[in-house]
Amino acid sequence: MSEQHGSPESSGVLFPSQPMVTFGGGGSVGGAVNRAEMELIDCEVEGTLPRDLDGAFYRVGPDAQYPKQPQHMRDIMFDGEGHASMFRFKDGHVDFRSRWVRTQRWKAQRAARRSLFGMYRNPFTDDASVKGLSRGTANTQVFFHHGKLMAFKEDSPPVVLDPTTLETVNDYYTFGGALEGETFTAHPKIDSDTGELIGFGYEAKGLGTTDVEILSLDKNGKRTWHTWMKVPYAGMIHDFAVTQSHVAFLVVPLAVDPLPVVVEFRRRAQQPVVQLVALFLELRDFGSGPGRRLGFRRIVWMRRCVVRFVLHAKITGSKDTQRAKAQKIRKEQRINRRQRAKIKEKR
Numbered sequence: 001m002s003e004q005h006g007s008p009e010s011s012g013v014l015f016p017s018q019p020m021v022t023f024g025g026g027g028s029v030g031g032a033v034n035r036a037e038m039e040l041i042d043c044e045v046e047g048t049l050p051r052d053l054d055g056a057f058y059r060v061g062p063d064a065q066y067p068k069q070p071q072h073m074r075d076i077m078f079d080g081e082g083h084a085s086m087f088r089f090k091d092g093h094v095d096f097r098s099r100w101v102r103t104q105r106w107k108a109q110r111a112a113r114r115s116l117f118g119m120y121r122n123p124f125t126d127d128a129s130v131k132g133l134s135r136g137t138a139n140t141q142v143f144f145h146h147g148k149l150m151a152f153k154e155d156s157p158p159v160v161l162d163p164t165t166l167e168t169v170n171d172y173y174t175f176g177g178a179l180e181g182e183t184f185t186a187h188p189k190i191d192s193d194t195g196e197l198i199g200f201g202y203e204a205k206g207l208g209t210t211d212v213e214i215l216s217l218d219k220n221g222k223r224t225w226h227t228w229m230k231v232p233y234a235g236m237i238h239d240f241a242v243t244q245s246h247v248a249f250l251v252v253p254l255a256v257d258p259l260p261v262v263v264e265f266r267r268r269a270q271q272p273v274v275q276l277v278a279l280f281l282e283l284r285d286f287g288s289g290p291g292r293r294l295g296f297r298r299i300v301w302m303r304r305c306v307v308r309f310v311l312h313a314k315i316t317g318s319k320d321t322q323r324a325k326a327q328k329i330r331k332e333q334r335i336n337r338r339q340r341a342k343i344k345e346k347r
């Protein structure tokens with residue numbers, strides 16, 4: 001079967017019928033596209049749902065809106081448009097709803113009825129008509145904070161969705177101007193003590209820049225802390241860790257390689273960094289109550305770490321929380337011993 005794609009000359013839309021040889025086909029691998037927005041009242045349920053379960057489970061992932069142009073087909077599968085979905089639990093029922101996130105990119109492509117954006121994180125491959133639009137796909141993560149359901153992609157600011165309908169409310173949300181740069185992580189964290197949202201953006205002043213922005217927002221979305229830093233090279237910083245006293249970043253030891261991006265029009269290319277730089281720590285000095293000091297005091301660089309490619313951080317707890325957990329376990333053990341002794345006495 002011959003393959004057609006969503007080019008202006010083609011009579012229709014046709015995704016490749018076979019998976020591409022490389023890692024994905026620009027979000028257009030045959031079996032990986034859905035493209036249908038859906039509403040399903042009363043999903044089938046195996047077993048019984050608790051009647052007092054009242055809430056929603058949200059998720060998001062890439063779902064290609066159109067096949068990429070033929071010259072861009074060998075792209076990474078991550079580069080599909082964000083498609084959000086929701087399982088809504090109530091009164092012993094579960095309903096399903098899904099909606100594409102109406103990003104600036106999605107809206108432009110809907111109007112043109114074809115793919116307009118080129119290779120993953122390479123704006124030099126885009127159609128001229130989309131210059132200046134956000135390339136964000138909002139396809140990586142959904143997160144709820146300060147009354148807003150947000151969809152994230154780390155190369156752009158969040159997109160706000162209506163938590164009930166999943167309709168797009170704001171296609172370029174900067175937390176009311178709190179976010180000054182062009183990017184925001186897909187993996188923000190919530191401080192379990194203060195309820196604050198802590199996030200960052202890397203390459204925040206444009207593709208290949210070494211500027212990192214970090215900020216926190218309180219439960220009402222008001223900015224409580226903000227700072228800028230420079231990293232030694234433009235490497236991916238996909239995730240980070242937050243403790244009571246620190247924020248920690250791993251700058252992945254792969255630096256952006258501009259030549260293939262600009263000259264060869266390939267997707268975001270990266271080259272290994274010789275010295276395996278760096279774990280980056282910034283003292284956060286958080287803590288609630290009066291006298292709380294915000295702002296960073298010093299930066300600690302750990303270089304030549306034995307680090308390979310690391311995408312996600314796993315937070316197992318700071319020393320403080322580990323100590324608290326150990327104390328709690330010891331307390332429970334003491335209570336159990338006393339209870340066992342009392343039972344023995346009664347016998």
Ligand SMILES: [Fe+2]
Pocket residue numbers: 140186187238311312
């Ligand atoms: Fe991730």
